[in-house]
Each structure stands twice: as structure tokens, then as C-alpha cells.
Amino acid sequence: MPFPRKLLNDNENIILDMHPHWWYYGPQAVSTVVVSILGLWILGRFEGMPLTILGYLDLAGILVSGGWLIVELVKWRTTYFVVTNFRVISKVGTLARHGVEIPLDKVNNVNFHQSIFQRLIGVGNLLIESGGNDSAEPFTNISRPETVQNIIHKAMDGRMTQAFRAAPSHGDIADQLERLEGLRDRGALTDDEFEQQKRRLLG
Numbered sequence: 646m647p648f649p650r651k652l653l654n655d656n657e658n659i660i661l662d663m664h665p666h667w668w669y670y671g672p673q674a675v676s677t678v679v680v681s682i683l684g685l686w687i688l689g690r691f692e693g694m695p696l697t698i699l700g701y702l703d704l705a706g707i708l709v710s711g712g713w714l715i716v717e718l719v720k721w722r723t724t725y726f727v728v729t730n731f732r733v734i735s736k737v738g739t740l741a742r743h744g745v746e747i748p749l750d751k752v753n754n755v756n757f758h759q760s761i762f763q764r765l766i767g768v769g770n771l772l773i774e775s776g777g778n779d780s781a782e783p784f785t786n787i788s789r790p791e792t793v794q795n796i797i798h799k800a801m802d803g804r805m806t807q808a809f810r811a812a813p814s815h816g817d818i819a820d821q822l823e824r825l826e827g828l829r830d831r832g833a834l835t836d837d838e839f840e841q842q843k844r845r846l847l848g
Contacts, residue, residue, distance in 0.1 A: 648725045652734075658729060662727050664725065665787070670721050673713050676710050677713070724736070724737045752773060752774070755798060757770065767788060768788060769789075769791075771794065802828060821846055825842055
């Protein structure tokens with residue numbers, strides 16, 4: 646199910662639209678399989694005999710673990726991680742919902758982390774720093790986090806390059822100069838363009 650387009654602003658385009666990695670519901674799936682196999686094995690051992698308390702517990706375990714898995718699948722289906730040309734969006738939940746939106750203009754840094762196991766299955770966590778050094782938002786169960794990190798950086802470069810080329814910035818000059826240097830270092834601005842924008846900021 647794609648992210649609802651009605652939630653986008655004017656002139657906003659989606660660059661990345663994804664659900665969490667399948668490991669989001671992986672523990673529940675593994676639990677359901679193990680409980681079901683164990684329960685069916687126990688029931689098979691007592692085939693033809695009246696169900697004991699253990700048998701009823703097995704059936705209850707299968708139903709509970711299966712219901713838990715269904716709930717997590719519904720949550721996975723209604724959880725989004727979206728990158729547009731204006732912002733990073735995370736929305737979670739079905740009936741009760743909550744979300745996080747971070748404007749690309751406010752993103753200072755994007756880091757990712759993967760354990761050895763996470764690298765094997767292609768999942769990891771992102772940490773997006775915005776506003777100030779003490780403001781960081783974690784995002785878990787992200788598929789191919791290093792690729793997503795690069796996508797966000799490119800979206801940031803595109804957004805800032807467009808803003809700098811359109812008009813001089815009226816924000817904090819030191820902060821804008823730092824962002825310009827970051828664009829130059831990543832190759833989004835040439836040295837000549839950097840000097841031109843620097844003169845416009847200082848002019």
C-alpha cells in the first residue's frame with residue numbers, strides 16, 4: 646500500500662516510499678511457527694485421546710501467537726518511511742497513529758547502524774540529527790539503511806542547491822556557509838558556484 650498522496654504538499658514529490666523491513670514482524674513469525682510445530686507435535690502424540698490441559702494450552706498458544714502475528718502484519722502494512730523533495734516522513738499505526746516529519750532544510754546529519762546479523766538480512770537503524778546537535782530521531786527496521794542514507798543526502802543536496810541558486814538565504818549566515826561547504830565537499834556545488842553563493846551571503 647503506497648503512502649497516501651493526499652498527505653503531500655503542493656509541488657512535493659516522493660523520492661522513496663517504503664514499509665519497514667520484514668524483520669519488523671520476524672520475531673512474531675518465528676514464534677508462531679515454533680509454537681505451531683510444537684503444538685501439532687504434542688497433539689499428534691495424543692491423537693485419539695481426550696484433550697488434556699496441555700493440549701488446550703497448545704491450542705491456545707497457537708491461536709495467541711497467530712493473532713499476534715496478524716496484528717504485527719497489519720502494523721507493518723500501515724507503517725511508512727518516506728523521503729520527498731521537502732521532508733522525511735515516518736507514520737505508524739492503524740487506529741491510533743503517530744508520525745514524525747523532518748524538513749530536509751533542518752537535517753544536519755544522517756547516520757546508520759547495522760549489527761552483523763542485521764547486515765546478513767539487510768536491515769538496520771537510522772539516526773537523523775536535525776535542528777541542533779542534541780536533537781536526533783531514531784528510525785528502526787529500515788531496509789538497506791546505507792542506501793537510504795545516500796538517498797536522503799542526495800535529497801538534501803538537491804533541496805539546498807535549489808534554494809541557494811534561487812535566491813540568497815536570509816537565515817543565519819554562519820550556518821548557511823557551513824551548509825554551502827558541505828554541498829561543495831559532496832560535489833553538489835562547484836568551487837565557482839560556492840564562491841558565488843558565498844559572496845551573495847556576505848554581500
